[in-house]
Amino acid sequence: MNFETxxxxxxxxxxxxxxxxxxxxxxxxxxTPNTEVVPMDMAFxxxxxxxxxxxxxxxxxxxxxxxxxxxxxxxxxxxxxxYSDLPKGYQITQxxxxxxSEGYLVINIDGKEKKIGIERLHMEExxxxxxxxxxxxxxxxxxxxxxxxxxxSKPEIRSGEEARKYVEKIREIVTFSNVSDGKMEEGSxxxxxxxxxxxxxxxxxGTKVEIKNLNSIANVxxxxxxxxxxxxxLLLLGKEVEQETRRFDEAKKETVLMRKKTDAVDxxxxxxxxxxxxxxxxxxxxxxxxxxxxxxxxxxxRFLNVYGLNEVDAKIILTSVDxxxxxxxxxxxxxxxxxxxxxxxxxxxxxxxKNTISIKExxxxxxxxxxxxxxxxxxxxxSSQGKQIFEKLVKENKSPLIIQKEVGAVLINDESEIHxxxxxxxxxxxxxxxxxxxxxxxxxxxxxxxxxxxxxxxVNPGIANKIILEELKK
Amino acid sequence: xxxxxxxxxxxxxxxxxxxxxxxxxxxEALKRAKENEDNAFEMIIExxxxxxxxxxxxxxxxxxxxxxxxxxxxKDNFSTKGYETTASSNILNGYVPLFDATVIxxxxxxxxILIAKSTLDELAMGGTGTSGHKGITYNPWDKSHTRLVGGSxxxxxxxVSDAIVPFALGSDTGDSVxxxxxxxxxxxxxxxxxxxxxFGLFPFAPSLDHVAYFTRSVFDSALATELLSKHDDNDSTxxxxxxxxxxxxxxxxxGKKIAxxxxxxxxxxxxxxxxxxxKNIEFLKKNGAKVDFIDVDTDLLKAIYPSYIVISCAExxxxxxxxxxxxxxxxxxxxxYSEVMFNARTKGFSALIKRRFVxxxxxxxxxxxxxxxxxxQRARHLIVNTFNKIFETYDAVYCPAAPNIAPLINKSxxxxxxxxxxxxxxxxxxxxxxxxxxxxxxGLENDMPFGANLMCKPFDEVNLFNIAxxxxxxxxxxxxxxxxxxxxxxx
Numbered sequence: 011m012n013f014e015t016x017x018x019x020x021x022x023x024x025x026x027x028x029x030x031x032x033x034x035x036x037x038x039x040x041x042t043p044n045t046e047v048v049p050m051d052m053a054f055x056x057x058x059x060x061x062x063x064x065x066x067x068x069x070x071x072x073x074x075x076x077x078x079x080x081x082x083x084x085x086x087x088x089x090x091x092x093y094s095d096l097p098k099g100y101q102i103t104q105x106x107x108x109x110x111s112e113g114y115l116v117i118n119i120d121g122k123e124k125k126i127g128i129e130r131l132h133m134e135e136x137x138x139x140x141x142x143x144x145x146x147x148x149x150x151x152x153x154x155x156x157x158x159x160x161x162x163s164k165p166e167i168r169s170g171e172e173a174r175k176y177v178e179k180i181r182e183i184v185t186f187s188n189v190s191d192g193k194m195e196e197g198s199x200x201x202x203x204x205x206x207x208x209x210x211x212x213x214x215x216g217t218k219v220e221i222k223n224l225n226s227i228a229n230v231x232x233x234x235x236x237x238x239x240x241x242x243x244l245l246l247l248g249k250e251v252e253q254e255t256r257r258f259d260e261a262k263k264e265t266v267l268m269r270k271k272t273d274a275v276d277x278x279x280x281x282x283x284x285x286x287x288x289x290x291x292x293x294x295x296x297x298x299x300x301x302x303x304x305x306x307x308x309x310x311x312r313f314l315n316v317y318g319l320n321e322v323d324a325k326i327i328l329t330s331v332d333x334x335x336x337x338x339x340x341x342x343x344x345x346x347x348x349x350x351x352x353x354x355x356x357x358x359x360x361x362x363x364k365n366t367i368s369i370k371e372x373x374x375x376x377x378x379x380x381x382x383x384x385x386x387x388x389x390x391x392x393s394s395q396g397k398q399i400f401e402k403l404v405k406e407n408k409s410p411l412i413i414q415k416e417v418g419a420v421l422i423n424d425e426s427e428i429h430x431x432x433x434x435x436x437x438x439x440x441x442x443x444x445x446x447x448x449x450x451x452x453x454x455x456x457x458x459x460x461x462x463x464x465x466x467x468x469v470n471p472g473i474a475n476k477i478i479l480e481e482l483k484k
Numbered sequence: 485x486x487x488x489x490x491x492x493x494x495x496x497x498x499x500x501x502x503x504x505x506x507x508x509x510x511x512e513a514l515k516r517a518k519e520n521e522d523n524a525f526e527m528i529i530e531x532x533x534x535x536x537x538x539x540x541x542x543x544x545x546x547x548x549x550x551x552x553x554x555x556x557x558x559k560d561n562f563s564t565k566g567y568e569t570t571a572s573s574n575i576l577n578g579y580v581p582l583f584d585a586t587v588i589x590x591x592x593x594x595x596x597i598l599i600a601k602s603t604l605d606e607l608a609m610g611g612t613g614t615s616g617h618k619g620i621t622y623n624p625w626d627k628s629h630t631r632l633v634g635g636s637x638x639x640x641x642x643x644v645s646d647a648i649v650p651f652a653l654g655s656d657t658g659d660s661v662x663x664x665x666x667x668x669x670x671x672x673x674x675x676x677x678x679x680x681x682x683f684g685l686f687p688f689a690p691s692l693d694h695v696a697y698f699t700r701s702v703f704d705s706a707l708a709t710e711l712l713s714k715h716d717d718n719d720s721t722x723x724x725x726x727x728x729x730x731x732x733x734x735x736x737x738x739g740k741k742i743a744x745x746x747x748x749x750x751x752x753x754x755x756x757x758x759x760x761x762x763k764n765i766e767f768l769k770k771n772g773a774k775v776d777f778i779d780v781d782t783d784l785l786k787a788i789y790p791s792y793i794v795i796s797c798a799e800x801x802x803x804x805x806x807x808x809x810x811x812x813x814x815x816x817x818x819x820x821y822s823e824v825m826f827n828a829r830t831k832g833f834s835a836l837i838k839r840r841f842v843x844x845x846x847x848x849x850x851x852x853x854x855x856x857x858x859x860x861q862r863a864r865h866l867i868v869n870t871f872n873k874i875f876e877t878y879d880a881v882y883c884p885a886a887p888n889i890a891p892l893i894n895k896s897x898x899x900x901x902x903x904x905x906x907x908x909x910x911x912x913x914x915x916x917x918x919x920x921x922x923x924x925x926x927g928l929e930n931d932m933p934f935g936a937n938l939m940c941k942p943f944d945e946v947n948l949f950n951i952a953x954x955x956x957x958x959x960x961x962x963x964x965x966x967x968x969x970x971x972x973x974x975x
Contacts (some may be wrong), residue, residue, distance in 0.1 A: 049582055052811050052812075053806035054583075054806075055581075055686040056563040056581070056684040058683050058720060059720060060719075092822070094825075097811060098804060099805020100802050100805055127596065242941065276849055278845065278848035278853075280848060280853075283691035284687075284721065285720050285721075287722055349629075461718075
């Protein structure tokens with residue numbers, strides 16, 4: 011019997027706003043624990059929530075990118091439960107009226123487009139971070155109150171691969187819109203996956219299993235594939251799938267039981283009484299959408315049409331929004347778009363990989379990369395001089411034109427001087443002209459090699475080639 | 485001459501004339517606070533109060549900054565930076581806030597001097613003034629300590645009525661200032677919801693919670709409102725409406741239409757209360773007011789108390805979920821986080837509080853929400869719609885504030901019948917609709933005061949104060965306080 015896999019995904023995206031969802035505490039990730047905290051974040055009595063406008067703007071942007079309808083009246087609810095990471099004993103969220111509803115995104119499966127429906131997108135606040143030790147737990151409230159967007163898909167995903175592409179697409183939207191870092195490994199993008207299976211043709215859903223703690227997009231795919239297989243094996247053995255929460259064990263590459271689900275928790279939702287409904291003006295919504303940073307698809311179109319890059323290279327540069335930004339900045343200083351792309355993809359990326367740093371940590375100004383590309387393309391330097399300058403550039407971050415002078419990376423462009431060198435070689439090797447005329451083209455290369463040897467490789471090869479050909483034909 | 489027996493306005497005039505100064509006032513207030521035997525205080529703030537008074541005494545008294553140099557008291561559910569604030573609950577023992585409530589900040593900036601934090605019913609839940617962790621707070625009018633002062637703002641009521649200070653902050657979720665005001669012979673005023681910032685007030689039920697205050701004259705309530713009714717970005721429910729001048733008052737009722745609700749009026753069984761109330765009505769009529777006795781669906785009036793209990797308990801169970809022993813307050817340890825919470829909450833809350841949490845949780849449970857919580861919300865809306873309609877025709881609603889004088893401590897739960905429940909709980913209408921509402925004394929019975937309450941539509945404070953000033957003129961009970969009364973009656 012063959013089963014169809016049914017997957018629904020809940021994604022939590024941590025926003026990178028300047029301050030928290032409901033307090034003025036600053037956010038700058040990765041600081042000393044409990045240093046970015048105001049009394050509200052620790053639920054001190056009498057503190058009250060105030061809604062972060064930037065977070066609302068972000069939620070509108072992502073809703074719009076996901077083709078959702080946007081509720082122009084913002085309502086918040088309380089989700090009540092006790093847990094050590096939940097300072098107030100409730101989380102402020104949007105249960106009854108999410109800001110975004112009924113949207114979709116398109117993924118590409120085997121060259122075909124597939125629409126995945128999205129049920130809702132809402133804003134809420136993060137809990138504090140727990141660090142568990144053998145007999146105690148430490149709490150870091152820096153994370154408490156960081157704005158989150160939760161995106162809930164419809165159960166329209168049918169495989170691990172589709173799930174992976176869905177998450178990749180969400181990640182792409184939230185990173186390109188500058189809403190989030192979208193790093194699964196650091197927890198700024200978190201996925202909970204619901205997996206069930208059913209016989210093909212059935213319109214009923216099977217018992218669903220929730221998988222948590224997925225820390226990479228690759229693991230989303232692996233976990234779903236494993237889980238679907240596990241469930242079908244159970245059913246084929248005549249056993250039942252139980253409603254439970256599992257986690258993905260990366261080492262074993264399988265899902266393991268965390269806890270059985272009894273009746274779903276009753277969160278006793280009710281409207282947050284300390285935040286009156288906020289009516290968003292048409293202008294506010296329109297402005298949020300109009301000023302949204304360029305998304306992937308728009309960027310790709312621009313890279314293909316405006317810069318005229320080939321698709322493969324454009325996509326390599328667009329693998330990260332930071333790389334794309336770097337390219338955009340560099341492209342302001344040259345029109346040699348494709349050579350610029352080539353240089354960034356090979357030389358810059360090579361350097362980053364070698365040093366395991368990101369483009370954000372690359373401290374060379376984009377315009378210097380453009381200058382270097384211009385130097386190389388104009389043949390004013392050769393490729394080994396280019397490498398020499400680049401090595402210095404990454405250390406000193408100063409204009410390649412200056413570095414060029416400092417290291418004396420200048421080619422001999424003077425035709426009469428080159429002519430003299432060519433004649434010297436031909437005189438020393440009198441058979442070369444005849445060899446060439448007899449069809450031995452390597453004579454040409456030999457002359458080039460000799461004159462380069464004489465001048466330490468600093469002869470402009472373009473000019474030299476022209477002169478060598480002229481002389482050999484004589 | 486003891487200036488603390490006077491109203492704020494009068495003390496301000498004495499300060500302007502140099503007859504007294506902040507140090508003298510503060511010393512006297514501290515002395516009276518320490519001598520008080522009604523169990524009104526969680527903490528007396530002596531050193532800092534005197535220091536501030538000394539600084540203020542060096543400054544010229546700014547004219548019309550009425551609260552400059554005036555000693556005051558705050559209920560112990562207002563966050564006060566550096567001063568332990570427990571809301572009279574063991575679960576907050578040792579909790580020292582890091583910030584001042586907005587109203588505390590405004591008062592301090594104006595030069596008012598905080599001399600004490602006052603007792604309350606635990607976490608402001610209760611109407612008797614008997615359930616705080618320090619025990620019963622007594623009514624200063626009954627030196628035999630047999631009567632309640634009422635709650636939950638019991639300590640603040642006792643302090644103003646015993647002339648320790650002329651002004652005290654309270655909070656009012658159902659009637660927690662306006663009811664004790666009736667039992668203690670005070671003016672108790674609750675402004676429109678959203679007019680005065682709640683930032684720093686420990687929440688009980690935010691949709692019903694109000695900052696409210698005790699004074700001994702209507703004008704003093706108005707001048708406090710002038711100071712405290714500022715928009716505050718820290719409170720998202722704070723109104724952006726432009727505030728009028730609350731002191732631009734004429735105390736006229738000429739042409740004003742006042743409604744007395746039959747269904748409330750007729751449930752008052754105390755004859756003296758009705759007699760003095762009627763007298764006051766006649767006075768208002770004589771001064772040009774039109775007073776109508778009107779009917780309201782009795783079922784709605786009966787629904788006030790159950791709706792109030794359901795909504796307030798539901799919100800409270802959520803608001804007080806932060807009190808888990810992890811971040812502040814006593815931590816009794818435990819092997820797991822749930823044990824830590826369980827221990828802190830088991831030991832920290834009294835049985836009464838736990839009962840309210842159980843009611844609140846029950847009301848919010850998925851299977852009960854429709855039938856209990858949402859039904860209470862619908863009843864609340866019906867009641868508010870009814871009164872909004874009344875306010876389309878009438879300038880104010882006016883009724884006796886409570887069924888009788890302050891009850892005896894051990895008999896407070898007797899006489900529970902439907903009529904009593906309406907008479908005893910109708911003030912919550914003011915919280916349901918966020919209406920400005922003021923209680924002021926209208927008479928005494930066996931040397932115990934009682935009051936009436938006036939409500940207007942939201943943001944209609946100026947109108948409310950004008951009518952209240954006329955009521956005050958009619959009763960002649962302005963600046964009623966126990967020491968002055970005792971002196972006059974030769975007690």
